[in-house]
Amino acid sequence: MAEPSINALSPQHWKDYELIDCGDFEKLERFGELILIRPEPQAVWDKLLPESEWQKLHHIKFKGRSATAGEWVKKNSKIPDRWHINYQNKDVSIKLRLALTSFKHVGVFPEQAVNWDFISSKIKKFKTPNPKVLNLFAYTGGASLIAKAAGADTTHVDSIKQVVSWANENQEISNLKDIRWVVEDALKFVQRELKRGKTYNGIILDPPAYGHGPKGEKWKLEDQIKEMMKEVVQLLDPEEHFLILNTYSLGFSSIIVENLIRGAYPQVKNLDIGELYLKAQSGINLPLGVFGKFSSV
Template structure:
């Protein structure tokens, strides 16, 4: 497991009964998590006196119960990186803190490359990986279909004092964008992707990760440079094993470029129990 264990502004305090108790800087939130199938050992005052508690609805979705007044958004820091946090209608906060394990890895890879590195971040959300890569000196193209998420990512870059870095923010369908980059003859030294489980393209095309991920990774080979640095796939799709990502990268990127692959779970430490909370999976290819 790749554990993001070097946070100062974020902490999983405790877990149990399908929920996690989290600290985002000085804000305490209580949110559901389907991986937590063990009981709360001690539902103490800290569990009850939270700033916000997200309740799932039996009919789907859910809503926040804000128990203490919160600003519209606030800031957390990871090393020199800064991010805006805001509870959304879908229980999320605009950041997946377990991804810090990937940020640290890619910053180290970019810094040690001793050459200009161009990064393509697909399904890029609010730009955690974009900010990390830019901070390490890479040029970045950030692509997401949601205009609001791209705006949030721009704000995160500026919040980190990196607005002068060579980052292009593009609101577009990632599949169409990759196809256009192929036609333009553009290439990247590193590709990051965090594809959804399900989705639809601009013309109603159905994306289902089990059917679509392999051909999409294969198409991304055509926009890799002659000497790529890394290729990173994240997934939060239930039932997909890290070995699946290992196999896909072996059959595509490694087959063409050699290099090495690592795959596994992403996790966060749980302060109260000393255990680790699983938070999705990753597959990494890197040059040797």
């Protein structure tokens, strides 16, 4: 068995996003012109910048009432609750609407830009016209927009109607159209597509550690990811394809992701595994998940 390369990948050259510093379970980051302080469970070390610098720089801070829910505190009332940022690589550009949610999220996971670059570059190399791409656990649709902008016939699946509506708004402000929106449990959708004999050239999975489907279906990563992987690889076009599996779970290593992919798809080629991270302006690196990806091109 050939040993895959193990990489650590961080987005580069994103003008509208910057991690400034992180530590003491928080991160200081810029989205467009706004600088936010948010909780970050991975940041178990000390901050590199002094607390006075954090307080001077930030416009908004999330103060949690619990591990997940809380409220945003603004320095002044003129700071908006919603704003837009842009993302551009050598192939495509998109626009995203951000918002201050009660769960510390703002509508984008910046480390995913590394995967966005992979998606657009692979789609551009495909010989298949209008290649089909399936985005599962698709959230507000950054990867879906990238795939569509690169020329793919794109299907976006998420179990939460509100975030699918948010993704549709991102499609509109990005001047894109005709993404297929599906509000459904991801595993059920995959099983139905298999029965229909459907295939896809690209599949993207970014599953949460825990989640629920629209009809109360329970998702627990370690209990169901093996079944999901064995089902989803059957949807891959055998000739031209790529697959990305990204996990944000403190208990998942790159070796686990490698074993899951090899177990589900023994014929895998060009396998790349490793960690996603954000490099802070202060010099510290923030790990934000483990990835596994492969492609036929």
